[in-house]
Amino acid sequence: MIPLYWWLIVAAALFCIGLYAVLSRKNAIAILMGVELMLNAVNLNLIAFWRYVTPQALTGQVFAIFVITVAAAEAAVGLAIFISVYRKHGTIDVEKLDIMRW
Amino acid sequence: MPVFQIVHVIVFLILTVLTLGGALGVVLSRNLFHSALFLVLSFAGVVGYYALLDAGFLAAVQLLIYIGAIAVLILFAVMLTRGLMAKRQTQRNQQWLIAGLVALLIFIVLAVVLWQVDWPVATEQALASPSVAISEEGSQLGQELLSTYVIPFEVASVLLLVALIGAVILARETES
Numbered sequence: 001m002i003p004l005y006w007w008l009i010v011a012a013a014l015f016c017i018g019l020y021a022v023l024s025r026k027n028a029i030a031i032l033m034g035v036e037l038m039l040n041a042v043n044l045n046l047i048a049f050w051r052y053v054t055p056q057a058l059t060g061q062v063f064a065i066f067v068i069t070v071a072a073a074e075a076a077v078g079l080a081i082f083i084s085v086y087r088k089h090g091t092i093d094v095e096k097l098d099i100m101r102w
Numbered sequence: 103m104p105v106f107q108i109v110h111v112i113v114f115l116i117l118t119v120l121t122l123g124g125a126l127g128v129v130l131s132r133n134l135f136h137s138a139l140f141l142v143l144s145f146a147g148v149v150g151y152y153a154l155l156d157a158g159f160l161a162a163v164q165l166l167i168y169i170g171a172i173a174v175l176i177l178f179a180v181m182l183t184r185g186l187m188a189k190r191q192t193q194r195n196q197q198w199l200i201a202g203l204v205a206l207l208i209f210i211v212l213a214v215v216l217w218q219v220d221w222p223v224a225t226e227q228a229l230a231s232p233s234v235a236i237s238e239e240g241s242q243l244g245q246e247l248l249s250t251y252v253i254p255f256e257v258a259s260v261l262l263l264v265a266l267i268g269a270v271i272l273a274r275e276t277e278s
Contacts, residue, residue: 001107002114004223008216010118010151014144016209017125023201024129024194029179033128033141036172040148043164051155052223058243061160062251065243068167069258073265075172079179080269086183087275095195 007048015041028082028092032075039071113154121147132193134180142173159240 014037021034043064050060086092124147127140145168152161247255 002110004221005217006114007155009213010121012209012212012216013122014125016205016212017122017129019208020201020205021125021129023204024198026193026195027134029176029183030128030134030137030193033137033176036141036168036176037125037128037144040145040168044148044151047152047155047157047160051157053221055156055224058246061157061243062246064157064160065163065247066254066258068163069262072167072172073261075175076269077265077272079175080272082179083182083273092183 004048004052007052008045011041011045011048013041014038014044026093026095028085028094028097029079031094032078032082036071036075039067043067110154113150117147117150117154120144121151134193135177138173138177138180141176142169145169145173159243 018034018037018041021037022031025031025034046060046064046067050058050064054060082092085097089097091097121144124140124142124144128137128144131137131140145164149161149165149169152158152164
């Protein structure tokens with residue numbers, strides 16, 4: 001079988017790539033894509049641990065299903081916010097949206 | 103059995119190239135639409151991962167919800183907010199170099215720490231076969247969701263209702 005460590009490394013790499021996307025992009029939708037990558041990495045971790053540590057209980061899969069549910073709700077609301085902001089301000093460049101900054 | 107092992111490893115490596123390559127494409131692509139398509143590729147790689155980990159139902163859920171709903175929603179949003187795509191300017195902000203260094207540092211720390219932990223991996227016999235038969239995995243998940251995890255299940259459905267109503271109200275055209 002594939003060692004557990006390989007799965008954890010892939011999930012960590014996916015998480016760090018998502019983190020870089022969140023920290024370094026200007027477009028708000030690109031930042032949301034980075035957040036989705038991070039959530040996928042977390043799910044992959046959960047399922048890998050489920051399979052290798054407690055394969056007899058389905059807790060890991062249930063947890064992952066709830067993470068997917070919350071990610072879907074968050075993506076829907078986030079994109080609705082972006083569309084509303086685009087209509088009002090004409091841009092979703094996060095460097096230009098500074099109304100709430102002091 | 104060794105052939106099975108080799109096929110497992112080869113499929114794992116192909117899926118890794120797809121997933122991490124797609125993720126890098128999301129981050130490094132200048133065109134936002136291409137980024138969204140690379141995201142779809144990355145999600146598809148994760149579908150393969152779940153199938154490789156004997157989580158068949160979850161692979162189907164990932165395909166339906168992440169690729170079929172979330173990625174499509176992101177593509178719609180990209181097409182509805184085309185302001186930034188028109189200009190061929192860079193997509194990176196001013197702190198991209200430090201962000202890259204921080205992400206790389208976090209990855210190195212994770213790799214080192216994860217190597218050193220002695221994970222309580224289950225015995226060989228428990229690992230050899232999947233926990234539940236594939237044919238009844240879906241029904242067992244359903245039973246657990248409605249018995250042991252019924253409270254998070256109901257809370258999740260309220261969350262989805264709130265998100266639905268909120269998204270409709272937020273994206274509504276205001277008549278003014």
